[in-house]
Amino acid sequence: MNIHDVAKKSGLSVVTVSRVLNNSPSVREGNRQKVLSAMEELNYSPNSAARSLVRGKTGVIGMSITNFNDSFYDRVIRVVNRKLAEQGYFLALSIAENEEEGVNFLFQKDRVDGIILLSPLEEKEYVEELKRRNIPFVLLDNQFRHEDVPSVVVDNYLGGYEATRHLIGLGHTKIAYIGGPSVFLSVAERKRGYLQALDEAGLAPFGTDSCGFTVSGGYEVAKRWAREDKLPTAFFCGDDFIALGLVQALREEGIRVPHDISVVGFDDQQFVGEFYPRLTTVRQPEAQMGSIGVELLMKLINGEVLPPAETKLAPQLLVRESTASVRLT
């Protein structure tokens, strides 16, 4: 069932059929209809391998992800999917679990027209490999700076800064920071923002700690601090899960949020938003990140001049119910 069958059936040549396939204007309306109905009858659809071969393009954009059980990733992926579809591209997701298999597959010029790396784990290796293979690609939420590679990141420093400013503005002076695993640049950046805000306000950090990006991590830290009777009046957490665990633990200790202690999270995880008190948090601009990423990649593919390598996006503080003015005791 190929283009020749359609040609035969419609009484026209394969070239005309191809023209109809590609919406060429130079086909007489009558003939176009003939071709269309022949296709219909034959239940024909063009072979994409053949098209890719001759055109040198696949119409597919690959995206490598490490994890999807997370609102941030979820939102970015959905936006990318939509934007790509608008441009006539198809998104193929690949889980980077088995470093060898999956990504190497995607990393083939003829498999995809371009690649989006979202929070890549083995960032440097991937970047090098992709450059070597000469495949257009962009980085989203990456950790390091790379020359000549367009990337879109969130200004985590600013996020930490604003979260802390918010707390300071509420009169808090004893503010602690609980971050995630130190391998992440974002963790360090958020902390840097926190320290800067405090410094500007002439305050000393109350204390910092870290744990995994999990509810139980936050829970344990809070329990430990409570046990040691070392509690601030406000916590800035590097992640919503941590914040949620913290709130749970504090509640068990008879400490109310935000009445006794204020808590700020990070990421605006969907799920976490269903708990009371609704968490004040920092929302990352996923939609922007996704659409700018797609735009950059499209430019790269079309050979346009590339803009400055790194685009840094401002996150947004969402003030909700877990923060309040410090209690005057």
Place this chain on the structure above:
Amino acid sequence: MNIHDVAKKSGLSVVTVSRVLNNSPSVREGNRQKVLSAMEELNYSPNSAARSLVRGKTGVIGMSITNFNDSFYDRVIRVVNRKLAEQGYFLALSIAENEEEGVNFLFQKDRVDGIILLSPLEEKEYVEELKRRNIPFVLLDNQFRHEDVPSVVVDNYLGGYEATRHLIGLGHTKIAYIGGPSVFLSVAERKRGYLQALDEAGLAPFGTDSCGFTVSGGYEVAKRWAREDKLPTAFFCGDDFIALGLVQALREEGIRVPHDISVVGFDDQQFVGEFYPRLTTVRQPEAQMGSIGVELLMKLINGEVLPPAETKLAPQLLVRESTASVRLT
């Protein structure tokens, strides 16, 4: 940079190069080495569009998903990814959001060698379309029965039955069921199991209700029931999120779980497992579902005889800390 360049560089013909590419034994070792090093030098990798075209296969399996912010999906996808890689196939994920765009793309015989539909939303349409296009495919966690289509589902009836039996075994007689949206067959099946278990024990259902698969859904139901002073001694929830919301609400009402009321969830959501009391829940056999699904698809692709259309897997009750013997008052 194609096979001809390699041939020229190695001083052999394209056919020999092709043979090396395909591990044909009939190549003299010396020549194989020549070819290999030529490939290396040229940084050559074969064009997959050309291969697909001539072979009529792509080496790609498509999987259509609707949502990934969920442990059940996450686990199934990861297993499928691994199993497929073992077989030399690559998994391409596609979000079924924009029904038109995405899936229709995957639904092309020459794009993928086979398709896995995970909890498809527009199940019947997809099945029909895929049959029409004659693409090998399997259904995972589907809602309806289809002739001639291999599918793997979980025995939700059994899950509901066992969860309820567990509660009955703990001496509970006032047991309620809170299910999810009624469009899902799984919701009805879990309820059917619940009713059956009660019936066998000579008990009447205390009451049933339903809400979205969300924490807030469960929270609101519990608040409502508490307000109406209509509380059982045990809840069986059709979903962990609902169960979690329920526990939160009960706690706010001063009711302790499991001391005053026992709660059973469903799905063993990762995240939910981090809360105390750790939820007694029903775990779906994601690993089995994934690997059986892949096996079936492989058989289909290889033209083997298809086994009985539907494989029904038994879920597993995980007894943890949210259920206890009924209090004797």
Place this chain on the structure above:
DNA sequence: ATGAAAGCGCTAACAG
């Protein structure tokens, strides 16, 4: 063990 030739299904270049 190796190679020449044909062809997978499609599009692009060039005629007419």
Place this chain on the structure above:
DNA sequence: CTGTTAGCGCTTTCAT
């Protein structure tokens, strides 16, 4: 506006 010819990069007969 339409068709003839060539070729994308690879694998597969079929000889040798």
